[in-house]
Amino acid sequence: MNPRLRLYFSFWAYPILAGALLYAGLAREPERGGLSALAFAGSGVLWWTLIEYLLHRFVFHPAAGGGARERLADRLHGIHHRVPKDPNEILAGPAVSLPPSAAVFGLLLAGTGSLSAAAAAMAGVWGGFLCYEGVHYGIHTSRAQGLLQRHRRWHFHHHFVDDGVHFGVTSPLWDWVFATARTPSRNAQRAGLTRSGKPS
Numbered sequence: 001m002n003p004r005l006r007l008y009f010s011f012w013a014y015p016i017l018a019g020a021l022l023y024a025g026l027a028r029e030p031e032r033g034g035l036s037a038l039a040f041a042g043s044g045v046l047w048w049t050l051i052e053y054l055l056h057r058f059v060f061h062p063a064a065g066g067g068a069r070e071r072l073a074d075r076l077h078g079i080h081h082r083v084p085k086d087p088n089e090i091l092a093g094p095a096v097s098l099p100p101s102a103a104v105f106g107l108l109l110a111g112t113g114s115l116s117a118a119a120a121a122m123a124g125v126w127g128g129f130l131c132y133e134g135v136h137y138g139i140h141t142s143r144a145q146g147l148l149q150r151h152r153r154w155h156f157h158h159h160f161v162d163d164g165v166h167f168g169v170t171s172p173l174w175d176w177v178f179a180t181a182r183t184p185s186r187n188a189q190r191a192g193l194t195r196s197g198k199p200s
């Protein structure tokens with residue numbers, strides 16, 4: 001695959017896949033209304049925020065002890081902590097995002113018993129995931145202010161002060177629920193914007 005297509009895989013592949021699934025769901029269950037699809041898509045976005053939190057907290061930062069889990073976490077996320085500005089380590093390639101996507105879709109299908117409902121919820125999950133990819137990429141590669149500034153403070157606190165807190169990237173919701181939110185450090189903000197990314 002072309003390196004740029006591979007780097008931005010999620011941004012073109014998942015809208016196409018979501019469109020195909022929504023179309024297949026509508027073809028199979030034409031009686032389902034748009035409001036129901038919107039409600040399932042909204043629940044999918046909420047599910048994404050929880051998936052993002054749980055993956056980051058328990059899969060990307062597993063309890064120490066070595067072994068396959070830690071090696072996998074290092075490959076998936078540890079490298080990103082060491083080279084936080086490398087786009088290839090910020091954005092998820094197909095090998096990383098496709099298998100969990102398939103697993104989540106299988107669970108949604110089993111949970112709802114409806115292709116159109118599962119497709120709408122999956123579109124919401126992918127929508128949340130694409131927000132995550134975009135926000136995470138922007139946090140590390142730009143100095144944009146505004147809303148991103150707050151996300152950057154939380155995430156740089158996680159990167160450069162304490163990687164045991166602030167697991168949410170797009171939303172602090174589950175950090176508040178599970179008490180892993182902290183007051184972000186201004187030093188972390190400065191450190192993340194230097195070339196090395198190391199705290200000064």
Ligand SMILES: [Zn+2]
Binds near residue numbers: 159
């Ligand atoms: Zn990061």
Ligand SMILES: [Zn+2]
Binds near residue numbers: 056060061081163
């Ligand atoms: Zn992390």
